[in-house]
Amino acid sequence: MTYCVGIEVDEGLVFAADTRTNASLDDVRVHRKLHVFEYPGDRAFVVMSAGNLATTQLAISRLRRDAEDPDARSLRSFRHLFEVAEYVGEVLVASQVQAGNSDPHGGINTQATLILGGQIAGERPGLYLVYPLGNCIAASPETPYLQIGESKYGKPILDRIVRPETALEDAARCAVLSLDSTIRSNLSVGLPVDLALIRAGDLRISQQVRLEADTPLYAEIHDTWSRKLENAVRTLPRFPWEPQAADTEEASALPPLPPRRVPAVKDPGDQSAQQ
């Protein structure tokens, strides 16, 4: 499986993707799913992929080949982003068909889904989800993000936080949290996480980083996010039967939280499970 999320806010675009691919639970590898296409000053795109890895790698290779040919229809030849999305959909369909033709029994799913985002000079940035059929939908101010792959675990934090007014870096932190929630809760999505930002008007990839478990931001999320959430939970309103806190916002008045990391403990043994 895979999890990729693209976010479109007023300040620009955020892209985040995991790197785990698996043919089965015991055939797990790391492959890049976030690909950048950068023509500084004119246009910049990011394509993220979920689904059949052979299909997506073929599609990405074709996008790169076409872009090098000044006479070809390519990422560089269109004036509008929706035309680029249509073209990427064509390349995706062709890549699926080629693989599918070699499998007359249709036992292998060669489909893939893409997220395409970027900006062409003269337009504002945009974000599209390209379906296996080659058709596509755009993000909108009401739904300023698009997901592919294992999308459910990471959806609530996006639904609660991301709006067009969200600052670009806050949206990026939110994307990392969305990935981290998924990675914690599902084995088929894994580190490292690739992150790219396109700030509106930059017409290039503004920032691109790979986050490993020991990257400071990622490590800090692991160290502090649970604690921040725990404190936030404790500042929610009391139930009617609970003693009312003098000031529910004052988490410091609550008894201290137990430590999250404890030294090696004695094995609690079997009696602590079922009875």
Next chain:
Amino acid sequence: MTYCVGIEVDEGLVFAADTRTNASLDDVRVHRKLHVFEYPGDRAFVVMSAGNLATTQLAISRLRRDAEDPDARSLRSFRHLFEVAEYVGEVLVASQVQAGNSDPHGGINTQATLILGGQIAGERPGLYLVYPLGNCIAASPETPYLQIGESKYGKPILDRIVRPETALEDAARCAVLSLDSTIRSNLSVGLPVDLALIRAGDLRISQQVRLEADTPLYAEIHDTWSRKLENAVRTLPRFPWEPQAADTEEASALPPLPPRRVPAVKDPGDQSAQQ
């Protein structure tokens, strides 16, 4: 669909269930999925259900009937919770079989899944997930919660927060958040939310409430949880290219967040979507 979660912490048990049932997107109703069985001073149980509604209602009715018969094998006749879980599994299987026998083509799925939790005098509280086959698994200190139904959206907050040391009411707030995350992100799970607590040693249902959208706790979650999360996101570490905040914990030093609720606005029109 459905979403129910049971949590077992040192202080006791929390049960939370939504109430939406749907045969299809246009056949949506409200039905209770959280059922209490209370024999104060001796034992108390909560059963939550996901799956075929006819099956689960039949199973619950049979559990109630058996418990009224002092000679029957019933929720009242066993000395251990694991035996109660086994018995509930038998009743569940029999209820599925009865419905399934009337459908020779097997086109309708009559299966259901249950969460059973409670305490019998002389034992500590326990929590079980009863599968459609009638077998079951218990919660454990390492995995102190069990979910049935649409479980993915609400899993990250449980994974990040709930531990055996978590206070009972904090676990209950966490369960409500887990439900709320699911309700926001998935149409098949809906309000009101039923919540029940069994405090260890009480040997009765310690608290039972139904939360509607305008119940203070629930309304407050809607009003403040997103804001608390947003503030927490903004106190995560800066990216290397961002100006470093003097004190990353000091959210008040950050520019104020834009309001989440705005008055009616002019329709932004079509140009704000695809391009």
